[in-house]
Amino acid sequence: MSLKQGADVGRDWVIGVAMGVACALPGKAQAEVDNLVKQALTLEAQGRMAQAYALLAPVVDARAGDPDFDYALGIAAADSGRPGDAIAAFQRVLAVWPDHAQARAEIARLYAQAGDVDTARAEFATVIQDPTLPDPVRQRVGGLIRDYDRAIRGGGNQLSGFIDADVGYDGNVNSATNLTSITLPVFAFLGPATLGGTASRMSDGFHQVQAGASGSMAAGRQDRLFASALGSWRDTWSSDAFDQAAVTATAGGAHTTATGDVVAVSGQAQRFWLGRRGFRTGIGVIGQYTARLRRDRAVSTQLQYFRFDYDGDPSRDAHRYAATLTYSDRTALLSIGGGREATIRDGARNLGYWFGAVQGGSEVPLARAVAIIAGAGIEHRDYDATDPLFLAGRRDTQIDATIGLRLTVRNGIAVRPRATVTRNFSNLSLYDYSRVTGSVGLTFAF
Known part of the structure; x- marks a missing residue:
């Protein structure tokens, strides 16, 4: 469990705990509370926390130290976005009335919201020592303390995975031009060359299976180790030449900062097969920094x-x-990036290129069990040297767009129809092509 998750859990639990404690513990009779505090408590019961705070704040200097006043002020400040004022008010309550379980539970909630797991845990440990706590409330507080103990140790182990099976049709399985002939400058004296076989556009049906699993374990309070494996197999129905398979393995570690940001470094190995024969091996390292923003956003x-x-x-x-x-x-993701793929041998510089890309995607619920999934991306590639066949530098701009649905059958199982369109614009005709793919898949996630 992360510190942020601990804070979120703390808020959910403490609301119930504070309510249970408030009902279970004896308090001062309502008649002994002055009219100002009564009015503030009435506003708070109606959920009008900002008005309650505005009523009490002007007389803090005169009334500070009165536990009834300070408790009402603390509640109003806590739930109107003034955690500093709330903590100060609850601390004054505890200074006068150390066994005020309601105030201690509320101050624990504020520390939990701020991500201070240690202090929140210590405050709840004090609350649970109150002999007047009813058993149900005591059990809830005890469960919360155990959650914080796990957070302090770095959280528990986690494991997740998925299996995805698709069947579909690919309108250009070999990503080839739609032209039937081209003229190569090197052989211009021979006239146009006829394209055939795998050099011309081919359509075919396919089925494919993808599966993956990932897990993580605590290596310390704010550190985790993680690993994942991903495999895929795509079989075309008419030709083994375009069958594809891939395996990717990743392992690394992540550190969560006090503010909830995450720094991760991992190593990755890839193996790709084409036409049922080995095609490419990739070995690399990835570094990532994620800054968490408000409302479940991140950069x-x-x-x-x-x-x-x-x-x-x-x-x-x-x-x-x-x-x-x-x-x-x-519900959405947007990324921009770029880089370079540089061939190692000077004689093949025409195969290396610079690239820049922008892509985005979104999943928007349409109903309880139906969501629309859409994505699009554009990548430009500028190659390093003159193409030896066309005697010109190659420049490609590829546009991809996907749209589909996620139809949830039951928890973890979904049907996923989708369509993808690809258009690669190239100044060299051999590499200029379009492609449309449609498929229906079944996904199982755990």
Whole structure:
């Protein structure tokens, strides 16, 4: 459990705890409370915390030290966004009335909201020692203390995963041009060259399976170790040449700062097969910093380096460097990034390129069990050297768009129809193509 999660849990629990304590413990008779405090308590019971605070704040200097006044002021300040004033008021209550369980539970809530797990835990430990607490309330406080103990130790182990199976149709399974012939400047004297076989556009049906699992464990109070594995297999129905498979393994560590930001470093290994034969191996390192914002929003920066080695074609071996800036919230994601893939051998510089990309996506609920999923991205690639066939520098701009639905059948199981459109614009005709894919899948997540 993270510090932020601990704070959130603390707020949920303490509301129930404070209510239970307030009902269970004896207090002063209403007649002994003056009219000003009575009026403030009435406003608070109506949820009008800002008005209650405005009523009490002007007389703090004269009334501070009166536990009834300070408790009412603390409640109003806590629930109107003034945690500093609330803590000071509750501390004055406890100075006069140390066994005031309501005030101690409220001050624990404020420390929990601020992410101070140690102080919140200590305050709740004092509350639970009150012999007048009813058993149900005592059990709830005890459960909260155990939650904080886990948070202080860094949280428990976590494991999640998914299995996704799809069947669909790909209108350009080999990402080839729609042209039937092209003229290569190097062989212009021979006239146009006819494209055939795998050099021309091919359509085919496919089925594919993807599966992944990830887990993490505490390595300290604010540190965690994590690892994941992801595998996929795509089988085209008419030709083994375009079958694809991939395996990716990742392992690393993450540190959560006092403000809830996360710094993570991981290593990753990739293996890719094409046409049922080994195609490429990638080994790399990824560093990421995620800054948590209010209302479940976050901004993260990522740097990565990979070394790619191509089976049987060492001229394509390359170093890849990339940087990405990403914003995300509950339903949307937007990222912008760029980098360079540089071939290792000088004679193959035409295969290396600079790139820049922007992409975004969103999942918007339409009903209780239905959500629409949409995404789009654009990437521009500018290649390093003249293409030897076309005697020109290559420049590509690729646009991708996806739209689909998530139809939840039951918890963890969903049906997912979707369609994807790709358009790659290239100044070299051989690499200019369009592609449309449609599929229906079933996802199981745990």
